[in-house]
Amino acid sequence: MGEKINLLREFSIPLLAGVITALLWCNGAPDSYHSFVHGKFWGPFTFHFVTNDLFMVFFFAIAAAEITQSCLPGGDLNPVSKAVNPLLATLGGVLGPVAVYLVLNLLIGSPKLTHGWGIPTATDIAFAWLAARLVFGRNHPVIAFLLLLAIADDAIGLLIIAIFYPDPLLPIAPSWLLLTTVGILAAWLLRRKQVQNYWPYLFCGGLPSWIGLHNARLHPALALVVIVPFLPHPARETGHLFEADPRDSSTLARFEHEWKLIVDFGLFMFGLANAGVAFSAMNTVTWLVLCALLFGKTAGIFAMGVLGQHLGYPLPRGMGKKHLFVAGIIAGIGFTVALFVAGEAFTVPAIQGAAKMGAMLSIGAFPIAMVAANILRITKKG
Numbered sequence: 451m452g453e454k455i456n457l458l459r460e461f462s463i464p465l466l467a468g469v470i471t472a473l474l475w476c477n478g479a480p481d482s483y484h485s486f487v488h489g490k491f492w493g494p495f496t497f498h499f500v501t502n503d504l505f506m507v508f509f510f511a512i513a514a515a516e517i518t519q520s521c522l523p524g525g526d527l528n529p530v531s532k533a534v535n536p537l538l539a540t541l542g543g544v545l546g547p548v549a550v551y552l553v554l555n556l557l558i559g560s561p562k563l564t565h566g567w568g569i570p571t572a573t574d575i576a577f578a579w580l581a582a583r584l585v586f587g588r589n590h591p592v593i594a595f596l597l598l599l600a601i602a603d604d605a606i607g608l609l610i611i612a613i614f615y616p617d618p619l620l621p622i623a624p625s626w627l628l629l630t631t632v633g634i635l636a637a638w639l640l641r642r643k644q645v646q647n648y649w650p651y652l653f654c655g656g657l658p659s660w661i662g663l664h665n666a667r668l669h670p671a672l673a674l675v676v677i678v679p680f681l682p683h684p685a686r687e688t689g690h691l692f693e694a695d696p697r698d699s700s701t702l703a704r705f706e707h708e709w710k711l712i713v714d715f716g717l718f719m720f721g722l723a724n725a726g727v728a729f730s731a732m733n734t735v736t737w738l739v740l741c742a743l744l745f746g747k748t749a750g751i752f753a754m755g756v757l758g759q760h761l762g763y764p765l766p767r768g769m770g771k772k773h774l775f776v777a778g779i780i781a782g783i784g785f786t787v788a789l790f791v792a793g794e795a796f797t798v799p800a801i802q803g804a805a806k807m808g809a810m811l812s813i814g815a816f817p818i819a820m821v822a823a824n825i826l827r828i829t830k831k832g
Contacts, residue, residue: 462576462577462580462717464714464715464716464717464718464721465576465577465717465718465720465721465785465786466721467718467721468717468718468719468720468721468722468723468725469721469722469725469810470721471718471721471722472721472722472723472724472725472726472727473725473726473727473729475722475726476726476727476728477728477729480726480728483726484726487722487723487726497719497722497723498723498724500719501719501720501722501723501724502671502720502723502724502790503664503669503670503671505713505716505719505720506671506720507656507660507670507671507672507673507674508674508709508712508713508716509671509713509716509717509720510604510605510608510671510672510674510675511674511675511677511678511705511709512706512709512710512713513575513601513604513675514674514675514678514679515678515681515702515705515706516597516601516706517598517601518678518679518681518683518702519683519687519702519703520594520598520687521533522683522684522685522686522687523685523686523687524686524687525687528687531763532766533598534758534763535595535755535758535759535763535764535765535766536595536598536599536602537598537599537602538754538755538757538758538761538763539595539599539750539751539754539755539758539774539777539778540598540599540602540603540606540751541750541754542749542750542751542752542753542754542755542757543571543573543599543603543747543750543751543754543778543781544571544603544606544750545750546746546747546748546749546750546751546753547570547571547742547743547746547747547750548567548568548570548571548742548746549746549750550570550741550742550745550746550749551566551567551569551570551738551739551741551742551746552564552567554737554738554741554742555567555738558734558737558738559734559735559738560734562801563734563735563738563801565615565795565796566735566738566739566792566795566796566801566805568607568610568611568614568615568791568795569739569742569784569788569791569792569795569805569808569809570739570742570743570746570747570784570788570808570809571603571606571607571610571788571791572603572604572606572607572784572786572787572788572790572791573599573600573603573604573747573781573782573783573784573787574600574783574784574785574786574787574788575597575600575601575604575786576717576785576786577783577785577786577813577816578596578597578600578780578781578783579593579596579597579600581780581783581815581816581819582596582597582777582780584816584820585776585780585819585820585823585828585830586773586776586823586828586830586831587829587830587831588831589831590768590769590773590830590831591766591767591768591769592766592769592773592776592777594766595765595766595769595777596777596780596781599751599777599781600781603781604786604787605672605675607787607788607790607791608669608671608672608787608790610791611669611790611791611794612667612668612669615791615794615795616667617667620667621667622666622667622668623665623666623667624666625666626661626662626663626665626666627662627663627666627668628662629658629659629661629662629665630658630659630662630663630666630673630676631662632658632662633654633655633656633657633658633659633660633662633673633676633677634655634659634676634677634680636654636655636658637651637654637655637656637676637677637680638680640654640655640680641680641681641682644682645682646682646701647701648681648701648702648704648705651677651680651681651701652674652677655677655680656673656674656677659673659674659676659677660673660674669790678702678705681700681701681702681705682700682701682702683700683701683702683703684698684700720786724789724790724793724806725789725806725810727803727804727806727807727810728803729807731800731803731804731806731807732804732807733800733801733804734804735796735801735804735805735808736804736805736807736808736811737808738808739784739788739792739805739808739809739812740808740811740812740814743782743783743784743788743808743809743812743815744779744782744812744814744815744818745782747778747779747781747782747815748775748778748779748781748782749778750778751774751777751778751781752771752774752775752778755771755774755778756771756774768831772826772828773828775822775826776819776822776823776826776828779815779818779819779822780815780816780819781815782812782815783812783813783815783816784808784809784810784812785809785810785812785813788809788812789806789809789810792805792806792809793806
């Protein structure tokens, strides 16, 4: 039974099932689907709110836990110089798609589509991890490189939502960020007192952080990202990204272990809440988003990764330019946060749906990466 559960998680079956269910439901009974997603679901809250503003807090918290562990001595991103090249590639993976989107929009689009430039900046963490493992093998250094890149540019995607796509009826209220600061201070004090149970960190740190971000009109999905690094952890890391050491019983490791299963299967909710798009919704913005993800990501990541090498910040040992190129292709899988951004970038349903379709079609980057890996004769590790 345990092996079957791990297989479902490893191949992102819950997320795929949610996407397929949303597509079938939205195209078969659109009124019923939208009533479910946007009607009252839990008290006064909609299913969309519960998924995107509450559940996704833990999705990004797990990502923060992985990065925290990897930055410890012995981790994949320690010393800090190891992270410089992936972060430069992240910058390329944001600027490249934006440039491609805006240039193509000038050629084949229209001014009303310009606002969608932020959609192709994101990389789907779950699908990128799965695709990288299938292309490169379980133990290839590209895995850590790509995961850091995906986590970093997803965080940038949420910042883009907050800064460039605010609700005109609800302007940003930065004074509320003082409450988020209170949450961070509470987590620091708990760490100083050596509190080993993670629940006080979530309630005393995470709750004020969430309320502060929400009322500041910034996306509250990042609420625990600033809290998780304070959870007690060992002095050294002995595992790898998304492959924890079973001997690690620290507070941080327990949090990740106990919530990762919930998050993996909860991604069904995310797919169901965000992937409801009519098949007829495809139009120009679909191709703008798709081309920006497939070509802009690859070109931007490759160019900045090579620049990082020339600046004295090498790629991880065992990773060359051909691996960087294929990693750039895989990073073109937009999905999760791209759907997030599409929902905020456009308010017209037809344009929003078409933009989301472009984000979902980017799953085609995976077979392209497989073909490229075969042509470049990339050998799997593990």
